[in-house]
Amino acid sequence: MNWEQLLSLKRFGDTNKRLRKEQDETRLGFEVDYDRVIFSSEFRSLQDKTQVIPLSKTDFVHTRLTHSLEVSVVGRSLGRKVGQKILEKHPHLQNIHGYLPNDFGAIVASAALAHDIGNPPFGHSGEKAIGEFFISGEGQHYKEELTASQYQDLCDFEGNANGFKIVTQSRAGREGGLRLSYATLGAFTKYPKASLPKKPTKHIADKKYGFFQTEKDSFKDVAEELGLITRGDANSLSYSRHPLAFLVEAADDICYTIIDFEDGINLGLIEEEYALEYLINLVRNSINTNKYHKLTNTKDRVSYLRALAINTLINEAVTIFMENEEAILNGQFSISLLDKSKYEAQINDIIKLSIDKVYQSKDVVDKEIAGYQILNSLLNTYSKAVNNTFLGKATNYDKLIMKGLPSTLDFNTDSLYVRLLNVCHYVSLMSDSQAIIEYRKIKGFSL
Structure with missing residues (x-):
């Protein structure tokens, strides 16, 4: 380089x-x-x-x-x-x-x-809570409908990859996301690889991953502009770090x-x-x-x-x-x-x-336990509403939930992966307090 x-x-x-x-x-x-x-x-x-x-x-x-x-x-x-x-x-x-x-x-x-x-909310335990929804929670039944890489993105939901999504994703009036320089995007990406293969080496750049499948072409463009060195085999998308x-x-x-x-x-x-x-x-x-x-x-x-x-x-x-x-x-x-x-x-x-x-103090652990329950409930409610709506099976409750979801994210795409990733992305954007408010609303505690 x-x-x-x-x-x-x-x-x-x-x-x-x-x-x-x-x-x-x-x-x-x-x-x-x-x-x-x-x-x-x-x-x-x-x-x-x-x-x-x-x-x-x-x-x-x-x-x-x-x-x-x-x-x-x-x-x-x-x-x-x-x-x-x-x-x-x-x-x-x-x-x-x-x-x-x-x-x-x-x-x-x-x-x-x-x-x-x-x-996401609740620190690194928030990442783990999102991942476990797909590993062992209600989200695991989506596995058969996703590719291995798509499912891995969800099971190892990664704040670094979500961050790259935030700063680069386009929407109406915000083409190119925050439109940061390629040098900054390169320096931002500590783990310039896709979620699979998982930890193929002990190299620090392989510890986690830095972009979802939805942003792999965007990162490839950044990597090629910066001249990052390709790593791994022909079937994996992986690069050396920006210095x-x-x-x-x-x-x-x-x-x-x-x-x-x-x-x-x-x-x-x-x-x-x-x-x-x-x-x-x-x-x-x-x-x-x-x-x-x-x-x-x-x-x-x-x-x-x-x-x-x-x-x-x-x-x-x-x-x-x-x-x-x-x-x-x-x-x-x-x-x-x-x-x-x-x-x-x-x-x-x-x-x-x-x-x-x-x-590992009691106060931290107790609140992380609550965070798991909150995020699991939000993901379950939103993913059901989004997918039932797409399939034409929305209940009245699903329709009410959909009214609260942002129009800036595409929940009606043909891609199940994108629908689920956008649900996770939406939840990840919440602050700790907002996640609690939404949870209380869903559980009927806010009346």
Whole structure:
């Protein structure tokens, strides 16, 4: 792969290329990507979607929206730092094509801002709940009418693929979706493959999948424009990652490792003495002990250590990226950047404590159980109404349900797969609170 192609300013839906030297510096194309994501309704709904603690009423626990904003800030720093080093190593990118370090920062920040835009309500348990509806719930009887790839898309409903659908799908008045640049779309896609074959290798790009069958041609177009390297056999659609996708992943890894840990401390789920010890182990080489000892409360101490930890891991990720740039461009780098970090042991210690004390806390588990029931009920009700209507068997109840479904999604297509995927997509767009409201309505609790 080469950077000239990878930094494509072409927008989804364009027929012509866009040149960096022709860009308006006050309204740079990659920065437009950021604006389009942040003003989208799908992004706004993240303010009421679970990051770790479902339906938290405290003012300091992160939602998907605050998490996404923080990941974008870290991503921007990663992108700018890497961009500066890339331009020093490949000066023609700046001298001939006009690229600047901030271009890299804007691409990574935009992709990072959108990285969770496709996540359903109730966090990652929401993805699992949608999948289990088709694996072991009422949705399993659709299996015989779907292709293997279509059924796998539903059984492993993936927020990353749903996100690609959101930012690229066309509808009346919104052709080309958000019309993001191809560079940003490439950096956004951490798993540039279809749902099958499932985890064919241990390569990080094969861990999940990045697009549904409905968007496979769209992603193929993006991959070819960017010059992504094809992977797998002739029967699979799989590519090497866009190099900047490693930075988007690193930004996400840094934030959820450190900031989810911080949430656990502030909620009292992780004892301060253990927490501070774990963070100090990560930043021991950069801590100002005089400044630290002047801090008189837990929140300020954790905040100080969090800032140091994030800065430490940003610099570490930049170093690892540049040391492995050639392998990354050749599609031969097969792990996440932080998996190669000298701080891997400290990171793993923090994550393990977060899993034990936060992710598996009673409050989280109880609300995830409720989320399963809510999403299962919504999927069952909507899929029956949609398919009964298509088959001309709609009950009066089905007709009432159909009146509440959006006209922007096609529920009357001949394709059963598309009908079911659009039901899942509709449910995925709901916030946590909206899903609860719809569930209560269906169950008759709202009267």
